[in-house]
Amino acid sequence: MQTRPRDEGRHRSPFAAAFLSFLFPGLGQAYVGLYARGLAFAAPLVLVLALLAGLLANPASRLSLIAALSSPTTLLVVLGLDIILLLYRVIAVVDAFRVADAARSFAEAGTTRLGRPRVHSHPLAIAGLVAVLLVTSLGHVAAARYDLIAYDLVTGISDGGGNEPTDAPSGGASAPTGSTDASPGTEPTAAVTGTPWTGTERLNILFIGADRRPEEATFNTDTLIVASIDPVTKQVAMLSLPRDTTGVPLPRAWRAASYYRGGVYPDKINGLWTRAKGLPSLFPGNDRQRGYLALKGALGELYQLDVQFYVEVDFDGFKKVVDTLGGLTIDVQMPVSDDHYPIEESRAYNLYIPPGFSRMDGEQALAYARARHKSSDFDRAQRQQRVIVSLRQQVDPASLLQPGRLEALVAALKQAVHTDVPPELFPQLITLARSVDASRIRSLVFTPPYYQVECLSCYSLTPKVDVIRRAVRNAFKTDRALEASRTKIGEEGAVVWVLNGSGKAGQAAATADYLGYLGIGATVPTANGGRADRLTYAQTLVTVYNGAEARLPETIGVLEQTLGVTVALKVDPAVKADIVVITGAATPILAVPD
Template identity: 35%
Template sequence: MSDPAAGDPPLPSSRARRPTDRSQARPVRPASRTSDIRRLIAATASSIVPGSGQALNLRLRPALFFGLPTALIVLVAWLIAHSDRSAAVLARLISPEILGALLLLNVAVLLWRVLALFQAFSDRRYPGQPGRLGGVGLVALLAFTVVPHAAAWNAGSAAQEMFAEIFAGSTVRSVSGPLPEDRQRLNVLLIGVDSGPGRTEALTDSLIVVSLDPVGRTVSMVSIPRDLAGVPLGNGDTYGPKINSLMTFADLHPADFPAGGIRTLENAVGALLGIPIHAYATVDLTGFVAMVDAVGGVDIDVERPLADAKYGGFGVGPGWSVEPGRHHFDGANALAYARIRKSPGESDFTRAARQQQILVALRDRAVSVGVLVDLPILIRAVGSTVRTDLPADRLAQLAGLADQIGASSTVKVVLTSSMIRSGGSTKYGSVWLAVPSRIAAMTKVVFGPPGADPTWPVPVVPVPNPDAREAPTRAGRL
């Protein structure tokens, strides 16, 4: 048998002549999958921090284009969070006008993030078209990016609506009072309304005048007893029943009280104290509980033991008690501490002092927590129950003052036995009557000119006795 000719090429084997489809596909699929993963990593980075995905793709100019505005926004947010006047800045940011601008900024940031992630995903360094993994991952990433902005839009829109309700004043007709100049005292009547179960009408459970001095940076608080009767109305007339029924009575008789219930009450309190009442704020007791809970509770130094076996309501009871010492109260227990009055040795006067203590503690807590307060919960709590005729543009100014005024700059007064006297038992129940001269003396000090020290009670300076100074000398001569 002869060998093949020396010049003839060897015949290829059948295995070499038939390349399989498997061997052809191997280099394609892993490359596509790897490219999709790299695309998604870069896009995710730019979704979180625009510009970072471009940096991963080694694209300097796009990284700077998307990254510098992002860095500016982060810097501004950091400065706001670490500002010494964070409460004032936050109040300014959530005012209706600024809140509307922030909603538009929210949309702009969303579009910026989406543009950045698309640019990082479709960078030309990645060959070919993205595969199935890339497409599915891109859709999931878009949802991850859009959902927080949609939630922020809903929350911001709800906040706008609630602020419109809060600063629209009472739903019951009321005529607002004139506002003072920027450097004059602002006197606000805080009205705690008890309209809970078992009430046939809304009664003013607490009346507190809060006066803010922007020059001296002090706050004066004066509590009006709810059983005070015969109060002047500011027009020469007096209201015979208890003052806590005046607001509802005036609203039910518009022909006699055309200004409305709240303004009539403001005029009465202003005439009683001899000061103008510029604005009011009403809060329902349920809303008070929600506000305290929204700031994480309040810290209170309890001076005396309190116990009332019959107290109940708003999530507490039957029965409530507390021992002396420092306590952290949630909303329901803070309200119980502020309302209880049937404990031995307690009265409406001691209760009024505790209400002032709670208000100061609530202010301190809100300022100390600052921007960390659960703002959506707080806004919902305030929006559902608080009404005021204060202009919304004053919110930042008031928050700034609250940020700077401490407990040592807050003067608390309760109209008690030195300024009121017993009116005995009447058809309206046991009542108190005002002593105008004593109230006027207090008002002169507590609501003095802007910048004056509202110290109360007025310190008694002993008058030197010449005979007392000479006595030792005379004794020495004996």
């Protein structure tokens, strides 16, 4: 390596040399004329930049590289590399200053003098060197700061215990209801160990929307959406269960399954977290895990899925996240109206969100997702899923570089989001999420009449477990046209009776079952044993009563197409159903597919 500068380097400015090596290591040495020395300093960084350029040029490797930054191990490695790079650049800057200053000293002392001349650096040059080193350090300190912010986020939201509220009720103040089979005892139930996700089988993540109200000592999981992802086909099914669902089956291995009558949780599913937390003798896990394990296990049993992870979003924290991101633009499909939407301190206001594209802040986005008066559970679940998809699509990483925004977002996320996903899996899940085609996301909302039976007097829902499980099994091969039709029929909410007019045993019940498969909430009345006024009907007769045809176009169209008839219209205030179907001898045999 060159140790003596060339003649043209003897009058070079030491500060300029230091500044050039600040811009790129080795430039200052080349500026002085020590080209081999400059190449030696530049080569390592050139090789690293060439490798990065090659990785970033490929979309797949670029995504993997960016996703890797969500791993705590990767972030610590990056922090170490940042420190090494800082030391490397400091050495390059100081060396460039030194050799330029030495060249100047040789020039001032003359070339005939033997030995190395003593270097006397000018005070201004020293001040310039200090300034360059300070700027160099500040850049790496800033990079280290962002690295530590990211590390704080990925380790802060994944703690395996969830966002446990300090004022949440214990759930154990009163004994659980609905059991005569066993005693809960006092011995804690052993924690269950889930099957590790290998990255090739179906991934199921439970998204929980939690409403914490310390002043009311409540912790309700009002939003329960299981995202089921096929990592091979990149298809996603969003499975939503209304919060008022009762009778959800529990895993048979749990003591709770033998304690509660029929092995089902008798109360509303949104209270299971609280109940399970206070009953270590019936539900597995420690105090921090138990509520989440109960929800994952119960929904996993209902859907016959292995729910590997949960992601909990606190409603108050959600508002801060949306506000920090600058709001969300949501395509409001149907107007949202709630004349008693609750806000803090037990107050309420009249909420109305018109249809069309709407830019919402955190408060508005939360109200859009949660409003339930004057709308169905189906519509509410659809809105919640739309908010999740909008967040995924609209986050702009570049906007987070604005001063203060990243720190605010991290603080909001740490308050809003908790999960049991191991941080080392974050890169894999982010890569999978980015590869999903949003247009192929399928939505299943398990609402009555097809998926559940509704009790209007007690406002609770009882799931049709077999129907729900069949829908989940077929989630990735669902007929989209059928699902769209079911959605419209569910929104119309027709009351349909099926009467046996042929005398064939079980004909009315079989017809009602098939209409239920199509999404029509058909029932066989118990009066007169479900028989029509006579048992000699040859053809199917469908009658629409009291002007209901104006609001039931989809239901009527499906009935006409399925049964091969044209509906008749009639006015009779004594008939409480919207539509009455009377089967006949020629009514087709209809069977629900497996």
